[in-house]
Amino acid sequence: MSGLPQTVSVPFLIEQYDGFLLDAYGVLVHGAGPLPGAGAFLRRLEAAAKPWLIVTNDASKTPDIAAEKYRRWDLDIAPERIISSGSLLPAWLSAQGLAGAPTCLLGPSSAQPFAGGNPLLAADDPAWEVLAICDEAGFDFLAGMDAVLTTAIVRLDRGLPLTIVVPNPDLIYNASPQQYGFAAGTMASMLANALRLRFGADAPVPIALGKPHAPIFDAALQRLGSQKPVMLGDQLATDVRGARSAGIDAVLVGTGVVTWRGGLPPADERPTWLLSNIDDSGVG
Ligand SMILES: [Mg+2]
Numbered sequence: 306m307s308g309l310p311q312t313v314s315v316p317f318l319i320e321q322y323d324g325f326l327l328d329a330y331g332v333l334v335h336g337a338g339p340l341p342g343a344g345a346f347l348r349r350l351e352a353a354a355k356p357w358l359i360v361t362n363d364a365s366k367t368p369d370i371a372a373e374k375y376r377r378w379d380l381d382i383a384p385e386r387i388i389s390s391g392s393l394l395p396a397w398l399s400a401q402g403l404a405g406a407p408t409c410l411l412g413p414s415s416a417q418p419f420a421g422g423n424p425l426l427a428a429d430d431p432a433w434e435v436l437a438i439c440d441e442a443g444f445d446f447l448a449g450m451d452a453v454l455t456t457a458i459v460r461l462d463r464g465l466p467l468t469i470v471v472p473n474p475d476l477i478y479n480a481s482p483q484q485y486g487f488a489a490g491t492m493a494s495m496l497a498n499a500l501r502l503r504f505g506a507d508a509p510v511p512i513a514l515g516k517p518h519a520p521i522f523d524a525a526l527q528r529l530g531s532q533k534p535v536m537l538g539d540q541l542a543t544d545v546r547g548a549r550s551a552g553i554d555a556v557l558v559g560t561g562v563v564t565w566r567g568g569l570p571p572a573d574e575r576p577t578w579l580l581s582n583i584d585d586s587g588v589g
Contacts (some may be wrong), residue, residue: 308569308575309567309569310575310577310578310579311576311578311579312558312578312579312581313556313579313580315346315349315556315580315583318535318537318556318578318580319349319350319408320356321533321535322355322531322533322534322535322554323355323356323532323533323534324355324356324389324529324530324531324532324533324534324535325350325355325357325358325534325535325537326357326358326360326522326525326526326534326535326537326548326553327357327358327360327370327536327537328360328361328516328530328536328537328538328539328540328558328561329359329361329363330361330478330479330539330559330560330561331478331479331539331540331560331561332537332538332539332560332561333346333347333359333376333380333413333583334375334380334584335479335480335481335482336380336478336479336480336481336482336484336486337480337548338481339378339379339380340482340560340582340583340584342583343378343380343583343584344379344381344573344582345537345584346583346584347380347381347382351444356389356527356529356530356531357386357455357529358386358388358525358528359371359382359386359387359388359437360388360516360521360522360525360536361387361388361389361390361515362389362390362472362473362474362475362488362515362516362521362543363389363390363391363440363442363473364389364390364391364394364412364416364439364440364466364472364473364489364515365391365412365413365415365416365439365442366391366413366415366416367389367391367392367415367418367419367444368385368386368387368388368389368392369384369396370386370415371384371387371389372384372386372387373538374506377484379529383408384570388521388524388525388528389472389515390472390473390474390514390515390521391416391419391439391472391473392419393401393472393514393515393520393521393524394420394421394437394439394472394514395419395420395421395422396402396421396472397470397514397520398420398421398423398435398470401468402513403423403435403468404422404423404433405423405424406423406434406468407424407426407430407432407434407435407436408420408423408424408425408426408427408430408432408433408434408436408437409422409426409427409433409436409437409451409453409456410425410436410437410439411428411436411437411438411439411440411443411444411449411453411489411492412438412439412441412442412443412444412489413434413435413439413440413442413443413444414443415443416439416440416443419437419439419472420437423435427452428444428449428453428456429452429455430456431457431459431460432480433455433456433468434460434465434466434467434468435467435468435469435528436453436457436467436468436469436470437470437472438470438471438472438473438489438493438496438511439470439472439473439489440468440473440488440489441486441487441488441489441491441492446516450492450495450496451455453498454494454499454500455497456555457469457509458500459514460502461503461504461507461508461509467509467549468509468512469493469496469497469509469510469511469512470511470512470513470514471489471490471492471511471512471513471514472489472513472514472515473488473489473490473513473515474489474490474493474513474516474518474543475488475489475490475515475540475543476488476490476491476494477491477562478562479561479562482560485562490513493511493513494511497510497511504535507558511532515543516538516540516543516544516546516547517542517543517544517545517546517547517550518547519550519551520545521547522547522548522550522551522553523551526551526553529588534553534554535548535555535556535577536551536553536554536555536556536581537547537553537555537556537558537580538555538557538558538561539557539558539559539560539561539562540561540562540563540572541557541561541563541570541576542574544557545557545574545575545576546573546574549572549574549575550573554577554578555577555578555580556576556577556578556579556580557576557578557579557580558580558581558582558583559579559580559581559582560581560582560583561563565579566589577589
């Protein structure tokens with residue numbers, strides 16, 4: 306029958322794979338703390354000598370700050386183990402010839418290093434050429450979105466260049482196990498829809514760096530260096546799709562945004578396995 310993914314256990318996965326890429330939100334943590342068993346799961350990977358990395362679409366803070374937060378939650382995760390969508394931004398700006406370009410960065414001050422030293426301008430300053438939509442927090446959301454919309458329209462009306470990059474394309478996230486929040490991808494989508502109304506096919510399309518897109522998987526797989534890696538995540542459209550297009554197996558973990566509803570998603574979003582939670586040491 307079927308090709309329906311089977312539910313497996315943590316010991317089974319440790320047996321099967323020699324390296325682990327781990328989504329953070331919905332797998333190890335939610336917005337307010339660790340998920341049950343997160344610390345023990347990481348110690349288990351260590352004990353089995355399996356290399357692992359965190360691969361997260363978070364673009365609100367640098368890996369150093371993220372590691373500090375994890376430490377406060379009793380999770381021992383070194384900054385070198387964290388590959389975030391935000392940390393890809395400086396190299397991307399350089400590769401696009403946008404190093405030094407005046408930039409508006411939406412997000413908290415802890416995201417500002419991702420601008421890679423580009424001068425940072427206010428949302429309503431018509432001189433910015435790059436809009437980096439990093440995070441939904443850290444600014445007055447509606448006023449900020451209205452200001453970037455206005456500035457974008459002014460610039461495009463004048464025929465001035467405008468690049469929109471959204472390191473984190475996630476639409477929503479888990480603020481806590483029972484609470485959801487809109488994420489940066491929703492902001493990019495709002496803005497893109499609005500600009501398309503006015504500029505049609507000439508409207509700039511936001512460029513995404515995080516999962517499911519290749520840049521973050523390329524960086525993670527290179528750093529992990531495993532022969533048979535697997536990705537654990539809670540979202541089909543980002544974690545699973547991205548892993549499958551990177552050519553690796555994917556596990557959908559049931560503690561986050563997506564609940565497995567049975568049936569078969571399209572092949573490029575089909576997890577190899579299902580795992581109820583990382584605390585699950587049941588019989589594999
Ligand atoms: Mg997640």
